[in-house]
Amino acid sequence: MTRPSGLPQPEGPYPPTDEMLAEPVPKDVQEAQAKRLRAAWETPKGWRYVTAVNNTEVGKWYCLTALVFMLLAGVMALIIRLQLAVPENDLVSADRFNQLFTMHGSAMMFLFAVPMFEAVSILLLPGMLGARDMPFPRLSAFGYWCFLIGGVFVIGSIFFDAAPRAGWFMYPPLATEDEGPGSDIWLLGLSFIEVASIAAAVELIVGTLKCRPPGMRVNIMPLYAWYVLVVGGMILFAFPPLIAGDFLFELERSFDWPFFDPTRGGDPMLWQHLFWIFGHPEVYIIFLPSIAIAAMIIPTVARRPIFGYSWIVLSAVGTGFLSFGLWVHHMFTTGLPSISLGFFSAASEAVVIPTGIQIFAFLATLMAGRVKMTLPMLWISGALAIFTMGGLTGVMLALAPFDFQAHDTYFIVAHLHYTLFGGMVFPVIAGVYYFFPFIQKRLMSDRLGKWAFWLTFSGFNLCFLPMHLTGLWGMPRRVYTYPGGLGWDWLNLISTVGAFVIAAGFATFVWDLIRPKHKQAQIPRNPWDGGTLEWTHDVPEEAWGVRSIPHVTTRYPLWDQPDMLARLDAGRYYLPDAEEGKRETLVTSVIDAEPVQVQRVTGPTWITLWAAAFTGGAFIFPTFSWYTPATISGALAICCIIWWLWTATAQVPEADSKDVGLGLRLPTYSAGPASVGWWAIWITMLGDATAFASLVFGFFFYWTASPDFPPDGAAHAVPGLIALAAAAFAVNWGLTVGARQLNRAGRVTPARICLVGAPLVAAAGAAALIYAVVELEPASHVYPAILWALAIWIAVHSGAGVIMQVYCLAGSLFGKLTPRYDADIWNVSLFWHFVTISALVTCAVLGLAPGAL
Amino acid sequence: MTEEHQPRRDEDQKEFAEEQASLFKITLAPLIWAAHFAACYGLVAVTCAKGWDIDAVRFGLLVASGAALCGIGWVGLTAWRQWNVAQTGDFVNRGGRAEDRHHFLGHAAFLLSIISLIGVVFVSLPLVLIGGCQ
Numbered sequence: 001m002t003r004p005s006g007l008p009q010p011e012g013p014y015p016p017t018d019e020m021l022a023e024p025v026p027k028d029v030q031e032a033q034a035k036r037l038r039a040a041w042e043t044p045k046g047w048r049y050v051t052a053v054n055n056t057e058v059g060k061w062y063c064l065t066a067l068v069f070m071l072l073a074g075v076m077a078l079i080i081r082l083q084l085a086v087p088e089n090d091l092v093s094a095d096r097f098n099q100l101f102t103m104h105g106s107a108m109m110f111l112f113a114v115p116m117f118e119a120v121s122i123l124l125l126p127g128m129l130g131a132r133d134m135p136f137p138r139l140s141a142f143g144y145w146c147f148l149i150g151g152v153f154v155i156g157s158i159f160f161d162a163a164p165r166a167g168w169f170m171y172p173p174l175a176t177e178d179e180g181p182g183s184d185i186w187l188l189g190l191s192f193i194e195v196a197s198i199a200a201a202v203e204l205i206v207g208t209l210k211c212r213p214p215g216m217r218v219n220i221m222p223l224y225a226w227y228v229l230v231v232g233g234m235i236l237f238a239f240p241p242l243i244a245g246d247f248l249f250e251l252e253r254s255f256d257w258p259f260f261d262p263t264r265g266g267d268p269m270l271w272q273h274l275f276w277i278f279g280h281p282e283v284y285i286i287f288l289p290s291i292a293i294a295a296m297i298i299p300t301v302a303r304r305p306i307f308g309y310s311w312i313v314l315s316a317v318g319t320g321f322l323s324f325g326l327w328v329h330h331m332f333t334t335g336l337p338s339i340s341l342g343f344f345s346a347a348s349e350a351v352v353i354p355t356g357i358q359i360f361a362f363l364a365t366l367m368a369g370r371v372k373m374t375l376p377m378l379w380i381s382g383a384l385a386i387f388t389m390g391g392l393t394g395v396m397l398a399l400a401p402f403d404f405q406a407h408d409t410y411f412i413v414a415h416l417h418y419t420l421f422g423g424m425v426f427p428v429i430a431g432v433y434y435f436f437p438f439i440q441k442r443l444m445s446d447r448l449g450k451w452a453f454w455l456t457f458s459g460f461n462l463c464f465l466p467m468h469l470t471g472l473w474g475m476p477r478r479v480y481t482y483p484g485g486l487g488w489d490w491l492n493l494i495s496t497v498g499a500f501v502i503a504a505g506f507a508t509f510v511w512d513l514i515r516p517k518h519k520q521a522q523i524p525r526n527p528w529d530g531g532t533l534e535w536t537h538d539v540p541e542e543a544w545g546v547r548s549i550p551h552v553t554t555r556y557p558l559w560d561q562p563d564m565l566a567r568l569d570a571g572r573y574y575l576p577d578a579e580e581g582k583r584e585t586l587v588t589s590v591i592d593a594e595p596v597q598v599q600r601v602t603g604p605t606w607i608t609l610w611a612a613a614f615t616g617g618a619f620i621f622p623t624f625s626w627y628t629p630a631t632i633s634g635a636l637a638i639c640c641i642i643w644w645l646w647t648a649t650a651q652v653p654e655a656d657s658k659d660v661g662l663g664l665r666l667p668t669y670s671a672g673p674a675s676v677g678w679w680a681i682w683i684t685m686l687g688d689a690t691a692f693a694s695l696v697f698g699f700f701f702y703w704t705a706s707p708d709f710p711p712d713g714a715a716h717a718v719p720g721l722i723a724l725a726a727a728a729f730a731v732n733w734g735l736t737v738g739a740r741q742l743n744r745a746g747r748v749t750p751a752r753i754c755l756v757g758a759p760l761v762a763a764a765g766a767a768a769l770i771y772a773v774v775e776l777e778p779a780s781h782v783y784p785a786i787l788w789a790l791a792i793w794i795a796v797h798s799g800a801g802v803i804m805q806v807y808c809l810a811g812s813l814f815g816k817l818t819p820r821y822d823a824d825i826w827n828v829s830l831f832w833h834f835v836t837i838s839a840l841v842t843c844a845v846l847g848l849a850p851g852a853l
Numbered sequence: 854m855t856e857e858h859q860p861r862r863d864e865d866q867k868e869f870a871e872e873q874a875s876l877f878k879i880t881l882a883p884l885i886w887a888a889h890f891a892a893c894y895g896l897v898a899v900t901c902a903k904g905w906d907i908d909a910v911r912f913g914l915l916v917a918s919g920a921a922l923c924g925i926g927w928v929g930l931t932a933w934r935q936w937n938v939a940q941t942g943d944f945v946n947r948g949g950r951a952e953d954r955h956h957f958l959g960h961a962a963f964l965l966s967i968i969s970l971i972g973v974v975f976v977s978l979p980l981v982l983i984g985g986c987q
Contacts, residue, residue, distance in 0.1 A: 218876070219946050219957030310957060314964035321883035322972060324889045336987040337901040342979025343894050350975040354968055553949030592954065704902045775923060830913065 003557025005820050006672060008657045010596055015215060016551055020662055021563070024569045033577040034547070039148040040578035043546040044604045051604040053137035054543060060439065062144050066115045069151055069512075073107035074506065076100045076158070078499055081463075085496035087484035097480035098165035099182070103158050105168030110190050111151045113281065113424055118143070118494045119201035120428070121228050124435060125204065127534035128222045128296075130213035130552065132585040133574075135669050135676040137789050138602045138644065139199055145612030146196040152619055155190035159180070167478065169275050172260035172268045175732060176252050179520075184623040186544065191246045192619040194239050201239075202683045205232035210676050211585060212593040213533070214574060215474040222532050223306065226313050230283050230320040235685060237324065238281035240691030245274035246333050247691075247790060248698065257778045257785040259698070265782035267705045270698055276327035277694075284323040287423035290317060291358060293431035294380050298362050300368025300434075300530045305556060308361040309362040314574070315361070317353035322347060332403045341400045348398030355391065360386060361508055374528065375449040379430030382457045387422025390415055393468070397813070408478075411471025414464045421460055429456075429509060439538050452508040459501025465493045466498075531556025536568055547647045548576035548661065549586050550825035552593075560756040574661045582656065586666075598658055598666045599676060601649045611640035642807065650677065650823040652816065671823035681827045685834040688797075692838045696794060699786050699845055700748040703853055710783045710850055717787055721772035722847035728765030729798075729839040734757050736805065736832045740825045748812065750821065755809040759802040765839065766798035772846065790842045804828040879958060882928045883964035889921040890976050901986035911980050918977040923969065928968030935959025 013020070052058070080100050083091045092100065122140050126133055134140055164186035175183045208225045211569050249261040249271065258264035260271050299306045306312065317514040325347035332341055362384070364387035371377070393415040397403050406412060429452075436444050436458055470491040475482060482488055526535040536546060548571045554560035567573060573584055574595065587597040617633025653668040660666050672678055703709045710716070739754035769791045776784035808825045811817030817824050860877045893914050936959035938944060946957035 217949065218955040219950070219954045220949060305947065309945065310960045310964060313961050314968060317879065318883065318968040319967055321880075321887055321969075322885065325972075325976070328894075337897065339907075339979050339983040339986065340894060340901070341895055342983050343890065343897070343976050346975040346978055347890065347972065350968075350972045353971060555947050592951065595900070671958060704899050 002672075002741065005744060007669060007671075007820065007821065008665070008667050010664065010666050011154065011593075011657070014595065014664055016662045019488075021551070021567055023572075025572055025576075030571050033571050036578045036581065037544045037547070037576070038542065040581050040583050041542075048604065049611065051606055053141040053602060053604055055122050055126050055134050055140060056423050056439075056543065056545075058137070058140045058144050059119055062115065062119030062122060062147070065144075065148055065151065066112050066119050067513075069107055069111035069115075070157060070661050071506070071510070073104050073112060074149070074503065076104040076107070078106065078503055081496040081499040084482075084486060085491050086493065087482055087489055089481050090254065094152070094163070094480040094489075095165065098161040098502050099158055099161070101478055102165050102167055102182075102186075103155065106164065106186060106190065107151075107155055108420075109168060109282065109286075110193055111147075111419070113286040114197055115147055115151075115193070116424075116428060117231060117285065118204070120431065121224075121289065121291070122200065123816045124534060125207055125225065125228060125440065126211070126545055128224055128532055129207070129211055129216070130533045130536070130546050130549050131207065132549070133210040133583065133602065134203050135211055135585070135587070135599060137682065138605060138608050138648065139203050141605075142608040142612050143196040143199040143278075145609055146199075146615060148496045149612060149616035150189050150192040150196070150619070151293060151617070154193075157185045157189075158473075165610055168250070170271075170281065171275075172252075172271050176260055178250065181623050184250070187246050187250050187253070188619045188623050191243060193617065194243055194246075197235060198239055198684070198687050201232040201235035201687075203678050204677045205236075205683050206676050207656060208232070210587050210679060211599075213549050213552045213590050214586065214588055214593055215597045216588075216593045218591055219309075219818060220552070220555045222287075223295040223309065223312055223316075224292045227295070227316050230316045231288050232683075233366045234281050234285050234288075234320050234323070237471055237686040237690050238285060240280045240687050241274045241694040242278035243272055244691045244694035246697070247793075248274075248491055248695075249783070252791060254625070255779065257788070258782050259785060261782075262468075265702065265706060265709065265711065266785075267702060267782075269705065270701050272331055272334065273701070274694060274698075276330045277324070280327040280364045280674065280696050281323045281329060284319055286420065288319065290383075290424045290427035290431075290805070292316075292552070293357050293427045293434070294362060295358075296530075296532065297376045297380055297430060297434050298365050298835070299329060299369075299556070300528050300745055301371065301374055302365045303529070304365065304369040305531075307365040307368055308357075309518050309555070312358050312363050312809060315354035316729075317357040319351060321339050322351040326351060329398055329400075329403070331590055332400045333407045338400070344772060349395065352391065352395055367476055373571070374434075375444075375453075376430040376434035376447055378450070378453050379426050379433065382420050382453060382670065383430065385422070385425030385716075386418055386460065388458075390418030390420075390422050395421060406471060406773055408476055409471035410467045410475045410477060413477055414471060415468035417460075417467075421464075426456075429789070432509075432513065434528065435534075436513075437523050437539075438534050438537050439525060440517070441537075441541050442520050443523050443527065444512050448512040449510055452505050452512065454505075455504055455508060456505030459498050459503075459505055461498070462501055463498025463598065466494045470495070485852070490814065494775065516763065518687045525847060525850060528605060531559035532838050533557060536565055545585075547571055548573035550574075560677075571661075574664070576661055577664070579658075587670075595660070595664060595666055596674065597670050598660060598668050600651065600668065605644070605648070606649075607640055607644040611644060612638055614640055621686055638803065642803070645807070646816070650675075650816070650821070652818070652821045659720065669821055669823070671821070672826040675823050675826070677823055677827055679829050685831060688832055689764075690839065692841075693788075695790055696841060699790070699849070702786065710853065711781060714781065714783050714850075715776055717772040717776070717846040719847055721768045722738070722843050725765045725768035725772065726843040726847075729756060729836050729843070732762040732765060733832055733836040736829050740822070742831045743817070743819055743822055743825055748818045752809060752812050753811065755805055757847060759805045759809075760779075762798050762802050762805070767793040769808050769842070769846075770795055790845060794835070794839045794842050797838065801828070801835050855956050877960060877964045878928065878932065879965060880963065882925045882969035883972075885921050885924045885928070886969040886972045886976075889917060889973050892917060892982065893976060897986075898965050914980050915977065918973060918980070921973050925966050925969050925973065929963055929970070932959045932962035932966055 153421045162181055164182035167177055199615045208229050243256045251257045252259050258266040260268045328344035329348045433444055433449055446810050470488055473487050475488045525539045547569055548567050550564055550573045557564050583601045583603050585601055586595055587599045588595050605700050612636035614633045617628050618637055622631035657665045735758035736753045738753045743751035773787050778785040779787040808817055808828050811824050874937050875902055900907050946953050
């Protein structure tokens with residue numbers, strides 16, 4: 001149906017034959033290539049260093065920032081433990097204590113655990129995949145700066161005695177009624193970071209699917225990449241419900257729209273559902289990537305391929321799915337029907353099976369191999385021991401009757417810390433020791449590492465093992481002090497001592513990490529004898545990622561393809577050169593990783609910093625009800641992003657194809673499903689659609705939960721205007737897709753006419769939708785409020801869509817978008833596919849539901 | 854370990870379509886589990902809130918459980934055939950050929966259908982064991 005764009009197809013022999021690979025590259029050619037490559041990938045120096053976007057730099061900043069936030073949250077935990085060391089203590093006030101535990105939980109989750117996955121993956125994944133960089137380096141940098149700004153804002157609030165204090169889950173009505181800006185700081189600051197998380201997830205998914213080295217079919221990619229795919233997918237479905245919840249929550253905080261206020265038809269349970277639909281998968285979003293690090297370390301120490309590769313893939317994918325059926329086990333005591341609790345209890349037990357399988361696969365690998373007990377393996381062993389303990393108490397807590405007893409006691413605190421330390425902290429530290437030579441081209445100290453391990457491990461058990469008992473003896477969570485003589489005194493004192501032993505362990509680890517290592521001799525290139533591609537890294541460091549992108553046919557290429565490393569270094573493989581002085585990486589097909597395109601990737605820039613700063617303003621100013629600066633800041637952020645896209649993405653290349661080595665010629669531009677940008681939009685919009693679905697879920701939740709929804713005699717949205725809006729959105733969709741097809745067919749003028757009409761029609765549709773609800777009083781009852789929320793959601797998306805259409809029109813007028821180079825209009829029509837469906841669903845809910853319910 | 858001949862483009866595209874289907878097939882069994890789970894939770898929640906006939910709903914959902922089990926069984930069977938371990942004797946599928954990837958995707962889909970099968974049985978148990986909306 002769609003006419004081909006006329007861009008060239010890949011040409012030349014693939015896969016390369018042994019003779020082709022055996023042919024040497026002349027020395028002078030090698031040197032000239034390396035020089036050009038080095039120049040293209042050079043990291044900016046001096047104060048321009050912050051403009052770097054290369055994954056190795058952004059990844060390092062990301063990891064260090066998350067580490068600092070973790071240490072701050074750890075200090076908060078120490079203060080909490082000091083306060084609880086003895087009964088009737090008055091070290092901190094009750095209010096300060098509430099701020100401390102709220103911030104400890106929020107920071108550990110949102111500023112450490114989830115960002116750490118993104119940070120580590122951005123840092124390591126391109127190395128494991130033999131890619132030069134992620135497909136969208138500037139997006140990673142933008143995400144990082146957003147994270148930094150949002151994180152400093154949220155965690156900084158505690159120094160002004162203004163931190164959120166209603167618990168990390170922000171349950172209404174406590175959090176909605178709370179005086180002061182604490183809840184707003186939580187909502188807006190963390191929403192901002194959630195957006196950055198989704199950006200990272202998109203980047204990582206596209207990177208795994210499209211930037212693997214040629215020949216790396218899905219059955220031989222590193223297990224880490226499988227985990228990244230699963231976790232990226234989970235982020236897309238788990239974070240949006242929370243964003244939708246935040247949206248409703250902030251509307252209630254700012255404008256008194258009663259989404260969670262039962263006196264006006266709202267329901268606090270909706271928040272609990274939306275929060276835990278995010279919150280439980282999030283536990284696995286934290287756990288899976290950390291266990292993925294174990295899956296990389298274990299084959300190396302066992303000196304054999306992983307046992308049961310397919311079984312581990314099964315357990316990653318299976319856990320990913322099952323983890324979405326567990327959320328109500330955080331709500332067992334909210335009075336849901338016991339049959340409903342039964343479903344969630346059953347699913348909570350079922351998830352143990354895939355989780356257990358991967359641990360057994362690891363143990364089997366270790367038993368079958370010749371284990372060399374290295375420092376990373378020591379940490380992994382600690383992780384497995386601790387995580388198994390946490391898993392066992394998890395099985396107990398998944399049984400609703402037991403949970404009724406243990407709910408909100410220190411037993412839960414013990415359980416969750418066992419899962420998070422065993423499932424996340426220990427594996428990540430193991431990963432730091434294991435990958436440090438890859439990251440910094442230095443080694444960490446074996447002796448300090450052992451000290452750190454034994455201090456942390458014993459301190460951890462000293463702190464949290466007694467807490468099981470404290471909890472079973474009835475001590476509730478989140479109390480700032482307790483009376484003496486209830487049998488809790490000495491248990492709490494032991495826990496406090498343990499907490500400080502953990503702190504000593506962390507201090508040792510952090511010192512080992514940051515102590516100067518300049519005097520160290522040059523390290524071996526592959527110090528652990530690993531088999532995967534990241535150990536082809538250059539020592540001393542080169543910024544190009546990989547000298548040439550290899551053809552990979554095995555799971556452990558360094559073990560199984562003995563000639564590969566020398567050929568890779570000689571530039572025998574793909575893209576050994578940067579003739580045009582541009583940064584490039586290979587794009588390959590999703591399943592079999594056949595090379596399909598040379599992707600130009602972006603380089604250092606200030607624009608991501610500006611964009612992040614203004615985006616930060618748009619989220620942070622509303623916390624203090626400064627709406628005008630927020631609006632200005634938001635507008636400036638949009639300008640920055642447009643400038644960034646216009647000057648750096650989907651550029652018309654100087655030649656349609658280029659020689660990438662080994663006789664292969666690949667196109668330099670692609671549009672539609674062949675391009676990485678299209679995949680990124682598709683994945684982003686999947687997340688966006690999930691958030692929208694959560695809002696619609698809210699509408700039907702109110703109907704389920706209350707006997708009169710919509711209330712008798714309530715005013716409804718104006719049916720005529722709704723019909724008009726639906727018609728306008730349908731026409732707009734036709735015009736957008738029409739513009740794409742006409743443009744591709746070479747009929748540029750009619751395409752431009754469509755692109756003039758489409759934004760006008762879309763704006764008219766959004767206006768009609770808003771006018772349909774404008775007479776309703778959103779603060780009076782939840783029914784008008786949720787109609788308003790849906791209408792606003794669609795109007796905002798239409799606004800973004802209109803900007804995109806105008807962008808395409810401008811592209812067409814200024815020669816950026818032509819019938820041959822039309823990636824932008826493909827991406828924009830994909831965006832509008834999703835928004836049109838959302839808009840039509842909204843029109844159906846607004847117009848038809850009052851009659852149907 | 855590379856293939857002997859250079860594949861032609863049209864041949865590739867056909868194969869790609871098949872493999873896209875089998876990548877989708879990996880998620881099919883867990884998706885059936887998810888749909889079954891959502892149906893059980895959603896329908897029971899509305900039934901209890903609105904006072905509908907819980908016994909009829911339980912019976913209907915048990916029928917749905919049966920259907921879900923059959924669906925997963927079918928996915929598992931086709932995946933087992935795709936894995937084809939009885940003939941190849943290859944439990945690991947770590948080779949770099951298109952055939953290895955084909956068998957691997959079958960293997961993974963087969964294992965996932967087993968876990969989904971267990972999941973559906975687990976989630977159906979409350980329908981049998983717990984009587985009403987108390």
